[in-house]
Amino acid sequence: MIEAFHFLRPLWLLSLPLILLVWWLVRRRDGRSTRGAAFLAPHLREALTIDRDATARLRAIDGVALVMLCLAVATAGPSWTQQLSPWFREAAPLVVAVEVSDSMRSNELLPTRLDRARYEVLDVVEARTGSRTALIVYAGSAHVVMPPTNDAAVLKTFLESLDPAIMPVPGNSAAAVLPVAARLLGEDGARSTILFVNDGFDNSAIPALARFSEAAGAPGLVTLVVGRDEGGVALLPDGSPALGPTGARVDTRIDPGPLRRAEREARVPVVRATADAADTRALLRHIASQQLAARDPDARWEDRGWLALWPALLLSLLWFRRGWTMRW
Structure with a gap:
């Protein structure tokens, strides 16, 4: 944000020295008007001086100068964000x-992590009204369920049908998603994002994620982790516990180690699922930042000058004080 900060109409900043000059001249004049009182006896000066403490506190000219400074900054049009073209x-x-x-x-x-994942994906899709979304499912292998579409109703139908029983190869191979997603995105990759919705990564996937993110024109990567670190019990539709290859119950604990490696080595932001909309907002920020990084040639800088109007309005309330007047 600091690097992008600039003014849309910087010539208005030339008024700042003029405002400060006027403030100094008025302050200096008011100070001279009280010097003659120094020749009076202290008890007479105290009795004859109106508003004796004016020099020791905020004066009307101070409020006027601050309001004018805020208005000058607002008119100059500070900006640090861009509005992408639709x-x-x-x-x-x-x-x-x-x-x-x-x-x-x-x-x-x-009811389950997978059900929560469905809700989270639908929240993101609904927040991106008009934008296209593709759906890939993966376990030991990755498969395209829906190519990019802006039809949220169709996407919801496919999400509701997801079940581990349909996956041909068991496992958790996030690396298998990358070539499939790259083919789907094509030339739009640089401004697109791949959102992993899972309960963690395997350590074996981190090198592939790192190589993919470092490639020129690669899509942005972000992951939404659904579940608690301590895990729970994975239950089949009939209520019996799901068993692993060794015959033991499936271990559903989330290992934070690979998640930290993904953030550090592959620069994959990790967002944990929450009960409120904070996770959706975080995901949308990462998606928007990837689009901004692609540099839309038609993007317009947003005028944030209205933010400086609020302090100007608050300072203008001083004029409702009794005796608060400005003499030029």
């Missing part, structure tokens, strides 16, 4: 890669 934003699809493994049956988030 076509650019809608042309940048989001690829949602949902992990559909037995660990996503865990019930520490009711």
Whole structure:
């Protein structure tokens, strides 16, 4: 934000020295008007002086100067964010890669992690009205469920049908998503984002994520982790616990180590699912930042000068004080 900060109409900043000069001249004049009182006896000076403490506190000219400074800054048009053009934003699809493994049956988030993942994806899709979203599912392999579409109703139908039983290969191979997503995005990759919705990464996937994120024109990566670190019990539809290859119950604990590696080595932001909309807002910020990084040629800088109007309005309330007048 600091690097992007600039003024849309910087010539208005030339009024700042003029405002300060006027403030200094008026302050200096008011100070001279009280010097003659120094020749009076102290008890007479105290009795004859009106508003004796004026020099020791805020004067009307101070309020006027501050208001004018705020208005000058507002008129100059400070800006540090861009407003993407609608076509650019809608042309940048989001690829949602949902992990559909037995660990996503865990019930520490009711009804299950997979159900919570559906709700989270729908919240993101609804917040991106008009933009295209593709859906990929993965376990030991990755498969396209829906190519980029702006039809949220169709996407919801496919999300509701997801179940680990349909996956041909068990596992948790996030790396298998990357080439599939890259083919889907094509030339839109640089301004697009791949959103992983899972309960963590395997350490084996981190090198592939790092190489992918470092490539020129690569899509942005972000992950939404659904579940608690302590895990729960993964239950099959009939109510029995899901079993792993060794015959033991599926371990649903989330290992924070690979998540930290993903953030550090592959620069993949990790967002934890929350009960409120904070996780959705965080995901949308990461998606928007990827689009901004792609540099929309038609993007317009947003005029944030209105923020400086609030302190000006608050300072103008001083004129409701009794005896608060400005003499030029």
